[in-house]
Amino acid sequence: MAETTVPQVGGEPEQGEQMYEGKAKKVFATSDPDLCIVSYKDDATAFNGKKHGQILGKGEINNRVSNHLMRLLEADGIRTHLVKELGPRDTLVRRVQIVPLEVIVRNIVAGSMSQRLGVLEGTKLPQPVLEYSYKCDVLDDPLVNDSHIIALGWATRDELDTISALALRINTLLQGHLDAAGIILVDFKLEFGRLPDGEIILADEISPDTCRFWDKATGAKLDKDRFRRDLGGVEQAYAEVRRRLLGTAA
Ligand code: TMP
Numbered sequence: 202m203a204e205t206t207v208p209q210v211g212g213e214p215e216q217g218e219q220m221y222e223g224k225a226k227k228v229f230a231t232s233d234p235d236l237c238i239v240s241y242k243d244d245a246t247a248f249n250g251k252k253h254g255q256i257l258g259k260g261e262i263n264n265r266v267s268n269h270l271m272r273l274l275e276a277d278g279i280r281t282h283l284v285k286e287l288g289p290r291d292t293l294v295r296r297v298q299i300v301p302l303e304v305i306v307r308n309i310v311a312g313s314m315s316q317r318l319g320v321l322e323g324t325k326l327p328q329p330v331l332e333y334s335y336k337c338d339v340l341d342d343p344l345v346n347d348s349h350i351i352a353l354g355w356a357t358r359d360e361l362d363t364i365s366a367l368a369l370r371i372n373t374l375l376q377g378h379l380d381a382a383g384i385i386l387v388d389f390k391l392e393f394g395r396l397p398d399g400e401i402i403l404a405d406e407i408s409p410d411t412c413r414f415w416d417k418a419t420g421a422k423l424d425k426d427r428f429r430r431d432l433g434g435v436e437q438a439y440a441e442v443r444r445r446l447l448g449t450a451a
């Protein structure tokens with residue numbers, strides 16, 4: 202769709218050209234240079250794109266779940282990129298410059314931490330573990346530390362202090378919201394962006410693609426590990442997370 206220069210009278214900005222297509226989302230420019238539209242796809246990948254598939258209905262579920270959790274975080278005082286849900290899989294967001302880091306918070310050992318350090322999956326951590334990966338597909342998102350991030354200019358010391366404090370605060374807040382829905386927050390990945398004035402805000406998504414969710418009563422996995430590990434019941438797990446957080450609301 203061609204970008205329009207017609208000024209908008211109220212309402213939402215017009216969708217413009219596609220700026221970017223990632224593994225799970227497309228991002229479109231809009232007639233407002235400060236805003237973008239994110240469109241969630243059903244496509245699923247794992248192991249940095251080495252495994253491909255589709256999870257039917259995932260795009261709509263992740264859009265709804267992520268927006269719901271971001272709204273809860275906004276109410277808790279966390280600034281996010283969320284502006285307005287436009288449709289089942291489309292959301293208007295603030296345009297940010299993404300800090301090229303995957304910020305991972307872990308409450309229980311699982312996944313790559315379990316494999317890398319030889320600690321049994323399910324081991325509870327006495328305090329959260331914070332990890333950073335450099336967002337770079339060709340390098341398989343390598344683990345990096347504060348000094349890499351600052352020395353290579355991906356974020357300043359001040360920005361990283363803000364990011365780490367926000368990530369830990371978001372962990373506490375999300376644990377509370379998910380616990381109320383009978384879900385244990387095992388670990389998750391966040392991405393942050395800079396607004397034009399330099400403020401760091403929460404961006405990207407919070408969904409069963411980017412978190413490990415375990416059922417509080419049974420320990421059943423309610424997240425993308427069902428796809429990564431061929432456990433079956435993938436669509437059902439995503440739908441269950443949506444049902445617990447949003448009820449039967451359309
Ligand atoms: P990991 O144990 O594979 O490192 O994953 C930690 C968390 O980060 C888990 O909740 C899944 C999420 N994650 C992503 O959102 N994107 C990724 O590319 C990876 C590797 C993990």
Ligand code: ASP
Nearest residue numbers: 224246247248249250251
């Ligand atoms: N998001 C990564 C990929 O697309 C890895 C993962 O979620 O497991 O390959």
